[in-house]
Amino acid sequence: MHLVEATDEQKVQRDVLTYSEWGKLLTLEEYLSREQRLRTHPWARSDMRTWLLCDTDGSVLASCETFRTHSFLRTPTGPLVPGDSFAIASVFTEERLRGRGYATQLMDLLAARLERQPRAHAALLFSDVGPRIYARSGYQELPAWNWHLSPIPGDPNERVNLLPPEDDIGRALERLRYPDSPFFFWPTPAQLDWHLERGRIYVEKLGCTLPSSLGATTGASTILWGLASRNAELLVLMLDARSPDEAHALLGAARREAHRSGLSRVVLWEEPTHAPLLSSLEGATRVARDGSLPMVRPLRPDLPLAPLLPVPRGLWV
Structure with a gap:
């Protein structure tokens, strides 16, 4: 299995599949329009990526999105060091493929990819399925x-x-x-x-x-x-x-x-x-909180994670 960045065509193909999960209140056509509209927003155009976990034959096993966001490390003497963190959203495995560990494989390969970013600090996600699945990949649960x-x-x-x-x-x-x-x-x-x-x-x-x-x-x-x-x-x-x-x-x-x-x-x-x-x-x-449980995974070994790290709603994806 390997990780690839989705093409525009593959993004739309995943949208059709994820409609049943995240298309509440919308028709399929409206949901596809919503996804396209959000992708063309300046923040998404600059900082959003869609990732696919693919089998050796190229078939897609799972997918997710990342959004680059700002983060800061405070040095022992006080000054702030800016860096990049990555909010992870829309982790999805088709129902027929669930229970085989593909979401965990996706999270592990994605973390390895993000760790190689020169200013990487941490990955942040908001789980609607509890902490267990993402804890397998090193994510720590925060109060919600x-x-x-x-x-x-x-x-x-x-x-x-x-x-x-x-x-x-x-x-x-x-x-x-x-x-x-x-x-x-x-x-x-x-x-x-x-x-x-x-x-x-x-x-x-x-x-x-x-x-x-x-x-x-x-x-x-x-x-x-x-x-x-x-x-x-x-x-x-x-x-x-x-x-x-x-x-x-x-x-x-x-x-x-x-x-x-x-x-x-x-x-x-x-x-x-x-x-x-x-x-x-x-x-x-x-x-x-019912859903949107914040979970954080350091992308560098020296990252200090306070147990009461503030996560305002403005960080959600």
Whole structure:
């Protein structure tokens, strides 16, 4: 068995097969259009690759995608060393080929390929099938908790400054502090816009409207959000809150924005710094995440992995 990068024709062939897994709410034609639209997004054009595990006769046994993302190592004296990490998505084996270890073979060969990249740091994936399969290939499970908040009526602009949809995501992202961690992933502006593109695709199917803002600021704190999935939810992509009061103000704005857009709830992925900010927030519910379990595999032997590595929703693929 060997690993090859898919051609455009092979990508479409895999799309037809993966429709049954990831085509919810869409017809096959709409799903194929969605995949093509996402592949032509600037982030995907620059940093996405599709990989095939092939048998000796060239037949495809399994497939996945990788997205290059930024990451940083903190040196003992403090300065950050930038590098490349790789988010892995859409790991797929046809039902008739399952149970033969092909997904594990794919992950092992892919890791060996990525380790040879000159700036490689780590691989990141979000498992919907639990940790066991990917643990075989050296992936370590991270905690996965969500905070759910119900929408509330009112002006989203109350106590905060809303970021208009045409605002510069990069400028907003620059306001956020880097995590105080020996190693961490960090999204690019194009990566965050890729999430918003997913919302633009699904909004007509969900019977809601796109949020009228990208997020909000108050004081030195910033939140970025969006309709970014096939569920009618306002997803918090990034949150940097400097105090409980500012966290409550930002999430209150998110709840009012969700209400204005006809969305069912606000969903925040918990990071290590969030619990003390949210424990006193009225109406917030902490729940174990159903799917999208973050798992990390170092691609270099000296990579320090903190047990509470922050993984915001903006990193998901």
